[in-house]
Amino acid sequence: xxxxxxxxxxxxxDMTQSEIQLILDTAISxxxxxxxxxxxxxxxxxxxxxxxxxxxxxRTRTSFEMAAKALSADVSSISTAGSSIxxxxxxxxxxxxxxxxxxxxxxxxxxxxxxPHFAARTVQSHxxxxxxxxxxxxxxxxxxxxxxxxxxxxxxxxVVTIVGDILHSRVARSNLWGLTKMGATVRLAGPKTLLPAExxxxxxxxxxxxxxxxxxxDVVNVLRIQLERMNSGFFPSIREYARLFGINKxxxxxxKPDVIVMxxxxxxxxxxxxxxxxxGDFAVITDQVTNxxxxxxxxxxxxxxxxxNVGTA
Amino acid sequence: xxxLLKGGRVIDPSQGIDELADVLVRDGRIEAISGARSAxxxxxxxxxxxxxxxxxxVAPGLIDMHVxxxxxxxxxKETIETGARxxxxxxxxxxxxxxxxxxPPDNRAVVEFVMGRGQxxxxxxxxxxxxxxxxxxxEMAELGDIAEAGAVAISDDGHPIQNSLIMRRVMEYASMLxxxxxxxxxxxxxxxxxxxNEGITxxxxxxxxxxxxxxxxxxxxxxxxAELSGCHxxxxxxxxxxxxxxxxxxKSRGAKVTCETCPHYFAVTDEALAHYDxxxxxxxxxxxxxxxxxxxxxxxxGTIDIIATDHAPHSLEDKEVEMTVAASGxxxxxxxxxxxxTKLVDEGVLSLHQAIEKLTWAPARALGLDRGxxxxxAPADIVIFDPEAEVTVRASEFRSKGRNTxxxxxxxxxxxxxxxxxxxIVHGELSVRGAERKVLSGKERQPxxx
Numbered sequence: 001x002x003x004x005x006x007x008x009x010x011x012x013x014d015m016t017q018s019e020i021q022l023i024l025d026t027a028i029s030x031x032x033x034x035x036x037x038x039x040x041x042x043x044x045x046x047x048x049x050x051x052x053x054x055x056x057x058x059r060t061r062t063s064f065e066m067a068a069k070a071l072s073a074d075v076s077s078i079s080t081a082g083s084s085i086x087x088x089x090x091x092x093x094x095x096x097x098x099x100x101x102x103x104x105x106x107x108x109x110x111x112x113x114x115x116p117h118f119a120a121r122t123v124q125s126h127x128x129x130x131x132x133x134x135x136x137x138x139x140x141x142x143x144x145x146x147x148x149x150x151x152x153x154x155x156x157x158x159v160v161t162i163v164g165d166i167l168h169s170r171v172a173r174s175n176l177w178g179l180t181k182m183g184a185t186v187r188l189a190g191p192k193t194l195l196p197a198e199x200x201x202x203x204x205x206x207x208x209x210x211x212x213x214x215x216x217x218d219v220v221n222v223l224r225i226q227l228e229r230m231n232s233g234f235f236p237s238i239r240e241y242a243r244l245f246g247i248n249k250x251x252x253x254x255x256k257p258d259v260i261v262m263x264x265x266x267x268x269x270x271x272x273x274x275x276x277x278x279x280g281d282f283a284v285i286t287d288q289v290t291n292x293x294x295x296x297x298x299x300x301x302x303x304x305x306x307x308x309n310v311g312t313a
Numbered sequence: 314x315x316x317l318l319k320g321g322r323v324i325d326p327s328q329g330i331d332e333l334a335d336v337l338v339r340d341g342r343i344e345a346i347s348g349a350r351s352a353x354x355x356x357x358x359x360x361x362x363x364x365x366x367x368x369x370x371v372a373p374g375l376i377d378m379h380v381x382x383x384x385x386x387x388x389x390k391e392t393i394e395t396g397a398r399x400x401x402x403x404x405x406x407x408x409x410x411x412x413x414x415x416x417p418p419d420n421r422a423v424v425e426f427v428m429g430r431g432q433x434x435x436x437x438x439x440x441x442x443x444x445x446x447x448x449x450x451x452e453m454a455e456l457g458d459i460a461e462a463g464a465v466a467i468s469d470d471g472h473p474i475q476n477s478l479i480m481r482r483v484m485e486y487a488s489m490l491x492x493x494x495x496x497x498x499x500x501x502x503x504x505x506x507x508x509x510n511e512g513i514t515x516x517x518x519x520x521x522x523x524x525x526x527x528x529x530x531x532x533x534x535x536x537x538x539a540e541l542s543g544c545h546x547x548x549x550x551x552x553x554x555x556x557x558x559x560x561x562x563x564k565s566r567g568a569k570v571t572c573e574t575c576p577h578y579f580a581v582t583d584e585a586l587a588h589y590d591x592x593x594x595x596x597x598x599x600x601x602x603x604x605x606x607x608x609x610x611x612x613x614x615g616t617i618d619i620i621a622t623d624h625a626p627h628s629l630e631d632k633e634v635e636m637t638v639a640a641s642g643x644x645x646x647x648x649x650x651x652x653x654x655t656k657l658v659d660e661g662v663l664s665l666h667q668a669i670e671k672l673t674w675a676p677a678r679a680l681g682l683d684r685g686x687x688x689x690x691a692p693a694d695i696v697i698f699d700p701e702a703e704v705t706v707r708a709s710e711f712r713s714k715g716r717n718t719x720x721x722x723x724x725x726x727x728x729x730x731x732x733x734x735x736x737x738i739v740h741g742e743l744s745v746r747g748a749e750r751k752v753l754s755g756k757e758r759q760p761x762x763x
Binding site for chain 2: 013110115132134170198
């Protein structure tokens with residue numbers, strides 16, 4: 001397999017193991033490109049990519065833009081503020097208008113689950129989901145897997161514990177589909193109020209006791225806890241959340257000695273993760289960010305660039 | 314003027330009839346049904362036509378006690394006229410218009426407007442009044458006026474009264490007026506921002522879910538308040554196992570409760586949303602296969618009295634949007650009968666006789682109508698359909714303005730051949746006995762004077 005036989009990247013749930021493997025392998029070659037003194041290849045010259053963000057984002061958007069530019073694509077960026085979106089234009093009309101301008105691929109973030117699926121049906125251009133509501137964030141799932149691969153040289157047989165607000169997390173969903181397809185065991189842990197309905201029917205273990213969830217883990221992926229969740233009554237206080245569900249050094253002793261700790265950012269230091277863990281030896285959080293650019297280059301290259309070897313491009 | 318329907322299989326649950334017989338209609342009323350071994354010959358006097366309906370089922374015109382006709386206020390989605398055409402095409406000769414219009418029928422004038430517009434259509438359009446002013450769930454509407462204007466029931470539709478004290482008072486007042494109270498059961502706190510059933514499918518799709526408990530708790534509350542107030546409560550669109558069980562227990566202790574379900578609750582599940590198809594977004598939401606099984610069991614044992622459609626037409630621009638902002642609801646008038654035949658009768662859940670009862674006599678009884686029967690002297694509302702014929706659902710060909718159905722392209726069994734309302738053919742075509750086929754389309758007919 002040397003190319004993706006699909007128009008869109010909407011989620012990891014509907015992706016095969018060999019597709020995921022291809023993306024990860026391609027991302028590793030892209031890392032080589034990013035390590036060169038001149039971090040640019042001409043592969044996507046003449047292609048136009050549009051980031052269409054209906055939710056605020058700094059790192060995902062910048063990461064996609066850097067990836068597109070490293071492949072020499074042209075990038076235009078649209079966000080909800082200062083666009084016709086605030087004038088009440090429908091998503092359908094926004095997409096059709098941009099397509100008519102010659103957009104080859106849309107990178108889309110939206111607060112509604114399924115919005116990229118709607119986009120994919122509406123336009124002939126490629127659509128990459130950069131996070132849709134509580135549904136999926138496939139490039140984050142892929143960059144998390146690449147980061148684990150960097151450190152563990154394999155995914156199969158690993159135990160990956162994801163801690164925090166699972167209910168609202170698209171990162172957790174993309175991770176669980178990707179990791180389980182690659183043969184890892186996934187544990188989801190958090191307060192009962194922040195575990196989704198019938199989570200026990202997912203191909204994962206679910207825990208409300210974080211100590212048990214961390215026991216013997218190879219990877220601990222800590223999710224951001226949003227302060228608004230406390231105000232909505234999902235848990236009583238930041239203090240209690242940090243005490244019962246926060247990842248600290250003490251808790252990490254239950255994991256494997258070579259455990260790595262990940263966080264999709266942005267972090268609330270002292271709440272879901274203590275500073276000594278975030279800055280400690282097991283943390284690979286900045287590696288995730290670097291890998292994000294490589295994974296997004298791989299996605300753009302495989303969707304828009306065809307199967308040529310990037311090294312000779 | 315008379316009409317003679319010869320040789321059909323007459324099914325009239327109101328009289329326990331299921332036999333080959335002839336039906337004679339004169340001056341808009343049922344005049345006679347022949348016995349199994351006798352026949353009715355064409356009357357000598359007056360003008361009339363003899364139709365050959367052999368091989369077809371002849372039943373009372375279907376009654377749908379739950380439709381949204383969008384007029385006044387959203388005529389781009391449906392009008393009373395287009396809704397009535399859709400109804401006739403689906404075999405329905407009586408429909409009850411729900412009150413979520415703009416303005417709502419929370420007063421005599423709007424009820425009279427709806428009834429008046431209904432009289433301009435070829436079928437019977439009845440009004441359901443609002444329970445509270447603006448359906449805001451706070452102040453009781455002028456229910457006495459609404460009853461006098463001819464509303465057959467009251468409801469606050471998809472804006473159910475959350476405050477139990479206000480609900481109790483409305484029920485007490487309605488019982489004094491003899492008005493059934495139709496309730497959409499939903500605890501709005503438990504369903505805030507939700508778009509589908511809560512369960513593994515909503516978890517995987519990352520969409521906010523409505524737990525069944527949000528429906529069941531309100532079903533229980535409304536039954537308890539109805540028992541307290543002596544009111545006839547009717548539970549609309551039962552969608553889940555818990556509601557079926559709640560109604561079953563209430564009936565076993567003699568509570569004055571009836572309930573309905575809709576074809577989509579026994580034909581599809583929340584898996585219909587797996588590809589973010591907004592046409593499958595409806596409230597209450599499509600549930601699970603376990604709920605479908607419970608709905609079928611409730612239909613079979615009589616817990617669920619009635620099948621209604623909750624026909625909810627929406628325009629394309631209300632559905633061609635993100636799931637979170639898409640309008641809830643699906644059209645149902647033109648797919649109900651084939652779904653009932655295919656999913657209930659063919660699968661052995663109900664006999665054809667039982668299915669027809671839930672579409673005719675049962676809703677007539679719940680609302681106190683003199684329809685849904687072929688008994689002598691009753692209004693001649695009749696549906697003629699072929700339960701064997703295969704049909705393919707084509708949303709683009711609906712008479713309704715709404716195209717929002719999850720059943721587009723489905724192959725089903727059970728085709729409406731013709732509908733007769735007040736003695737006149739209002740939809741379809743029938744073969745004239747001993748002559749070539751005569752085409753009678755509803756469009757060529759004058760509205761029935763009243």
